[in-house]
Amino acid sequence: MTVSRALTIAGSDSGGGAGIQADLKTFQELGVFGMTAITAVTAQNTLGVQGVYPLTIEALKTQIDSVAVDLQPNAVKTGMLFNAEMIQLVAERIRYYNWENIIVDPVMIAKGGQSLLQEEAVEALITSLMPLAKVITPNIPEAEVLTGMKIQTFEQKKEAAKKLFDLGATFVMIKGGHDPNGEVVIDLLYDGQRFDTFEGVRKETKHTHGTGCTFAAAITAEMSKGKSVREAVKTAKAFIQAAIEDQLGIGGGHGPTNHWAFKKNNITTV
Template identity: 80%
Template sequence: MTVSRALTIAGSDSGGGAGIQADLKTFQELGVFGMTAITAVTAQNTLGVQGVYPLTLEALKTQIDSVAEDLSPHAIKTGMLFNADMIRLVSQQIVHYGWENIIVDPVMVAKGGQSLLQEEADEALITSLLPLAKVITPNIPEAEVLTGMEIRTLDHRKDAAKRLVDLGAKNVMVKGGHDSTNDVVTDLLYDGHTFHLFEGERKETKHTHGTGCTFAAAITAEISKGNNVLDAIQTAKAFIQSAIEDQLGFGSGHGPTNHWAYNKRNVYR
């Protein structure tokens, strides 16, 4: 039996709702063996980020090498990469090992508003990592940074997605959670040829910490199993919708989502 394996290269969230912790929980719930390469340790909770402590480039490279040389991941997710040097290193490692199933979650800002990516890293992400991406999953503010354009309408999102494909990404998923103009959340996928819309009911809640990490991790898990991008996103949408709707309800700020809700629904429905 072949066990599907996924590697996440991201930051550690001491609060457990996002980052490496959210990725591993998602991989596990979707039946995928998860592995990690940690870029930084963060001190955070539902109220915000109290500290970010990056690892050395040597520590990051050695983690990636250790996984690559023995455990052979079928898909790789990148999250918080902190600075330009880390982005370039990760990109070089991806090329070195010939990895193709790369899902890039361009983590730039925490839910509480604190920047998680140094400004000079934006260009490195665009020029080094984005062209390697099988799927990139920016929210609207992240898509604005990556494209340098203002995004207010669905047509704006389509233009942004086209620009990101022109920059090298194979598939661009511009998430619609930040567009609060209606009761339906519309995510937009562009595969370089066709636009696909994914709609879901908007849940009014403050417990959304880690939604971006979890969504991208679910896509990564499904692609590691050999599923195509469209099918992977369909599952990821159902996974994150369940995680948001079945609230855990703790924490004084932006609480975490419920990573076991998807399987609980499937088992007991």
């Protein structure tokens, strides 16, 4: 029996809705064995982030190496990397192990508005990590920071995708959840030549904590199985759509999505 394995290098969310907790739940629901290397422990709930406690560089490196030498992941996702030193370490380890299926979710800001990435780390993200990515999955605010441009129209979204592609990622996926226009959420995928769109009905809800982590984790899970990027994105879109629509309704603020909705509702993608 061949078991697909995925590693997430990210922060811990004590509230369980985002970060490594969301990633592991997503991997499990999609039939993939999940592993972690924790960059920071956060104290947070649906109301916000109460504290961020980064681990040492040595602790992060040792976690990555422990997983790499024995369990050998088929795909690797990065989430909250906190600072430039961590980003550079992760990039160095990716090169050292010659990993190819790298999904970079450039986590910068929590749902409540708190910064999760130090400002000086953005340059390291652009120069060290993005060139190693098979897929990068920014939302619109993150894409604006990475490109230095405002994104208010679909054409601007396409222009931003081109700029991000030029920074080195093989595929650019700009998520459309922050787009204020219309009743349809349109995610845009670009590979340097072709644009693909993935649409979903917008659901008005405050329970969207961890959507970005979950979406990128679903792409990672599917790619660890050997699926193409477009196949992986298609499944991830269906997974996150179900997770948002089948609400849990817990917490007094931005509640988490429902990670078991995809399997519970027997959703398939063709």
